[in-house]
Amino acid sequence: MHFSQLIKCLLLLALLVSCLIEVGCLSFRYPSFETDNETDLIRHNSYIVLNAIQVTPDVSGGPITNLSGRAFYKEPFRLWGKSKHTGRIRASFNSTFVLNISPRTVPGGEGMAFILAVDSNLPENSQGQWLGIVNAKTNGTSQAKIVAVEFDTGKSYPGDVDSNHAGLDVNSISSIKQVPLGIFGINLSAGVDVMVRIQYEEENLTVFIGEDARNLVFSEPIDLSAYLPKEVFVGFSASTSTYTELNCVKSWEFYSSDINEDHSLLWVKIVVPIGAALLIGIAFFSCWKWKSKKNRSDDAYPSIEEEIKGSSMAPVKFTFKELQKATGKFNLQNMLGKGGFGTVYKGILKNKEVAVKRISRESTQGKQEFIAEVTTIGNFHHKNLLKLIGWCYERSEFLLVYEYMPNGSLDKLIFSDERAEVQENTLNWGRRLTIISGVAQALDYLHNGCEKRVLHRDIKTSNIMLDSEFDAKLGDFGLARIVKQREQTHHSTKELAGTVGYMAPECFFTRRATTETDVYAFGVLVLEVACGRKTGNQNEQSDYNSRIVCWVWELHRMGRLLDAADQKLNGEFAEEEMECLLILGLACCNPNPEQRPSMKTVLQVLTGEAPVPEVPAEMPAFVWPTMPAPVKESDCPLTGSQLTPFSEIRGR
Ligand SMILES: *[C@@H]1O[C@H](CO)[C@@H](O)[C@H](O)[C@H]1NC(C)=O
Ligand SMILES: *[C@@H]1O[C@H](CO)[C@@H](O)[C@H](O)[C@H]1NC(C)=O
Ligand SMILES: *[C@@H]1O[C@H](CO)[C@@H](O)[C@H](O)[C@H]1NC(C)=O
Ligand SMILES: *[C@@H]1O[C@H](CO)[C@@H](O)[C@H](O)[C@H]1NC(C)=O
Ligand SMILES: *[C@@H]1O[C@H](CO)[C@@H](O)[C@H](O)[C@H]1NC(C)=O
Ligand SMILES: *[C@@H]1O[C@H](CO)[C@@H](O)[C@H](O)[C@H]1NC(C)=O
Ligand SMILES: *[C@@H]1O[C@H](CO)[C@@H](O)[C@H](O)[C@H]1NC(C)=O
Ligand SMILES: *[C@@H]1O[C@H](CO)[C@@H](O)[C@H](O)[C@H]1NC(C)=O
Numbered sequence: 161m162h163f164s165q166l167i168k169c170l171l172l173l174a175l176l177v178s179c180l181i182e183v184g185c186l187s188f189r190y191p192s193f194e195t196d197n198e199t200d201l202i203r204h205n206s207y208i209v210l211n212a213i214q215v216t217p218d219v220s221g222g223p224i225t226n227l228s229g230r231a232f233y234k235e236p237f238r239l240w241g242k243s244k245h246t247g248r249i250r251a252s253f254n255s256t257f258v259l260n261i262s263p264r265t266v267p268g269g270e271g272m273a274f275i276l277a278v279d280s281n282l283p284e285n286s287q288g289q290w291l292g293i294v295n296a297k298t299n300g301t302s303q304a305k306i307v308a309v310e311f312d313t314g315k316s317y318p319g320d321v322d323s324n325h326a327g328l329d330v331n332s333i334s335s336i337k338q339v340p341l342g343i344f345g346i347n348l349s350a351g352v353d354v355m356v357r358i359q360y361e362e363e364n365l366t367v368f369i370g371e372d373a374r375n376l377v378f379s380e381p382i383d384l385s386a387y388l389p390k391e392v393f394v395g396f397s398a399s400t401s402t403y404t405e406l407n408c409v410k411s412w413e414f415y416s417s418d419i420n421e422d423h424s425l426l427w428v429k430i431v432v433p434i435g436a437a438l439l440i441g442i443a444f445f446s447c448w449k450w451k452s453k454k455n456r457s458d459d460a461y462p463s464i465e466e467e468i469k470g471s472s473m474a475p476v477k478f479t480f481k482e483l484q485k486a487t488g489k490f491n492l493q494n495m496l497g498k499g500g501f502g503t504v505y506k507g508i509l510k511n512k513e514v515a516v517k518r519i520s521r522e523s524t525q526g527k528q529e530f531i532a533e534v535t536t537i538g539n540f541h542h543k544n545l546l547k548l549i550g551w552c553y554e555r556s557e558f559l560l561v562y563e564y565m566p567n568g569s570l571d572k573l574i575f576s577d578e579r580a581e582v583q584e585n586t587l588n589w590g591r592r593l594t595i596i597s598g599v600a601q602a603l604d605y606l607h608n609g610c611e612k613r614v615l616h617r618d619i620k621t622s623n624i625m626l627d628s629e630f631d632a633k634l635g636d637f638g639l640a641r642i643v644k645q646r647e648q649t650h651h652s653t654k655e656l657a658g659t660v661g662y663m664a665p666e667c668f669f670t671r672r673a674t675t676e677t678d679v680y681a682f683g684v685l686v687l688e689v690a691c692g693r694k695t696g697n698q699n700e701q702s703d704y705n706s707r708i709v710c711w712v713w714e715l716h717r718m719g720r721l722l723d724a725a726d727q728k729l730n731g732e733f734a735e736e737e738m739e740c741l742l743i744l745g746l747a748c749c750n751p752n753p754e755q756r757p758s759m760k761t762v763l764q765v766l767t768g769e770a771p772v773p774e775v776p777a778e779m780p781a782f783v784w785p786t787m788p789a790p791v792k793e794s795d796c797p798l799t800g801s802q803l804t805p806f807s808e809i810r811g812r
Pocket of ligand 8: 566567586627628629
């Protein structure tokens with residue numbers, strides 16, 4: 161059977177089955193939210209940021225007033241059905257979630273709600289007092305078709321008991337049941353995690369709250385099938401008014417029971433054989449695909465070689481055997497570092513020390529990225545870029561050979577306490593300036609110096625290698641995560657997550673890398689080198705700026721900028737130079753991308769050709785772009801890429 165025929169046949173089968181299978185029970189569990197999970201949700205003004213659903217957008221300082229938002233699970237579930245014998249049969253369900261409401265004004269506003277709704281859209285003008293549940297038009301009407309358990313942080317109506325209550329709303333914003341939460345010691349507006357459990361069984365809806373959801377808030381007899389259709393979406397809504405707050409859902413699980421309708425037996429008869437046929441089809445298909453993939457990867461070999469050879473000044477091609485020998489059969493003794501991409505080994509090739517990166521099979525770095533890396537970086541010639549010497553593609557394995565850097569990566573030297581004595585002499589002020597200037601030159605070269613603009617996208621101290629003269633070489637292969645931590649495999653993944661501290665605030669919204677996001681990461685690096693401390697993460701709700709940026713900016717505001725200088729320097733630096741570097745770092749870390757200097761300007765400042773940029777005393781608030789910024793040619797998405805010269809950043 162031909163490939164496309166097979167696909168068509170399978171699609172047809174799948175279609176047939178999906179028509180027969182009705183929406184049934186639903187269950188899911190998110191212990192926390194990852195950006196990848198956004199595709200599981202139907203979202204309106206809501207995003208997954210910092211491991212939570214932000215039901216109304218989450219921007220410190222940006223306009224988040226008068227907004228409503230909703231987030232539903234992508235599929236509806238079956239709430240009830242009919243049986244000839246027993247009449248209506250109702251599903252039971254339960255859902256446990258953790259809310260976190262952080263007021264941005266005093267008082268905060270307005271609140272959020274767990275909702276079951278027929279319409280997965282967001283009603284117009286449902287902001288403010290309406291909590292994204294209904295609007296003035298639909299309030300109190302049966303068309304609303306919504307049941308909500310509200311967690312209200314504003315006393316918006318005379319009927320509201322207080323500004324800290326839970327309530328049950330049916331097609332209306334006026335609750336049929338309300339309970340103040342203070343009696344359980346719960347303050348919704350305190351910015352703390354609040355666990356809630358909602359249970360529905362036997363026409364009885366129950367809400368629990370607090371630690372382990374152990375306090376019964378209310379239990380209300382209600383037949384949901386009287387208000388809602390058979391299939392409903394489940395999710396959350398929230399709103400702000402002139403008063404604002406961040407409305408987050410940090411974890412969420414949901415289980416609904418199956419309902420047995422009369423005709424179920426009938427379609428079990430149809431579905432089972434078709435399902436079986438489908439399974440066999442899939443098994444056959446994947447087997448076939450696997451086989452053909454195996455064939456293809458062998459085919460791919462000459463084509464990779466051609467593509468790479470076609471580029472000018474291609475690096476040397478090595479055989480697997482050569483590299484195996486060079487690294488002592490990839491001996492663990494020779495391991496320099498390990499990361500999500502694979503492992504780096506030290507080796508000796510033709511009496512020269514090299515670093516060999518063996519890309520792991522699980523790595524997302526595929527054939528295209530490999531070719532991109534070899535052809536682009538292979539063509540770079542800049543003293544501050546780590547040089548690619550050669551490559552190998554054999555047995556479906558990708559390997560890259562780089563020059564060896566005796567002094568390892570910058571983070572090792574700058575952050576390690578145990579080496580403090582060594583460090584005093586090794587990373588003196590002069591060397592730090594040289595390193596910064598080297599990285600700036602490399603980045604300027606990538607951004608402006610070569611025919612195609614290249615974004616590095618993962619600038620961080622562990623990606624800066626130091627040669628024997630302590631000159632910086634920009635690269636990426638996690639040489640930082642070194643021998644010492646060899647046995648701790650999970651350590652490297654944790655370090656990878658550290659990249660978050662280098663991400664510009666807009667990354668969380670635009671998900672794109674730009675020259676400006678590179679500049680931001682560079683700014684963080686500058687501050688780290690000057691202060692000798694790590695960036696700190698961005699885990700604070702609503703705080704998109706790196707910890708170090710906020711810290712230095714605060715010192716700047718208080719006129720005590722020099723206090724930021726690394727203690728380990730023992731005051732051995734020129735104060736003007738330190739100040740210049742810190743201000744430059746802050747300028748690069750301006751929360752608003754358009755106000756950051758270009759790498760060209762940065763370089764001019766470092767060489768004294770341009771004055772140090774002015775930096776406001778207060779850190780500017782990040783302004784939420786009302787329109788997504790137009791996509792520039794030089795941008796590339798943070799996910800998937802056509803050119804991955806070094807590695808992807810994501811919130812890893
Ligand atoms: C959410 O996304 C993460 C990261 O991709 C994934 O590991 C996890 O399985 C997803 N959760 C669910 C419930 O799909
Ligand atoms: C928000 O809505 C209120 C009430 O409609 C209005 O008074 C206020 O000006 C609005 N604020 C903004 C920033 O639009
Ligand atoms: C919403 O509808 C209810 C009837 O269900 C009514 O009592 C209430 O006054 C309405 N609220 C507003 C703000 O219109
Ligand atoms: C709840 O916490 C907020 C923030 O800490 C505080 O302003 C408010 O007064 C508290 N409310 C109650 C009822 O304790
Ligand atoms: C409703 O369910 C809750 C918890 O499952 C239970 O405590 C309560 O007694 C039930 N109420 C009725 C009327 O069945
Ligand atoms: C309710 O949740 C528990 C897990 O907490 C689960 O075992 C049970 O099956 C759920 N009930 C229904 C009706 O989904
Ligand atoms: C895979 O390769 C083998 C031998 O080279 C060949 O006989 C077979 O037809 C190929 N399979 C596919 C699906 O191309
Ligand atoms: C840096 O490299 C040089 C030359 O290999 C070596 O002599 C020196 O000890 C290294 N310094 C550190 C701190 O590793």
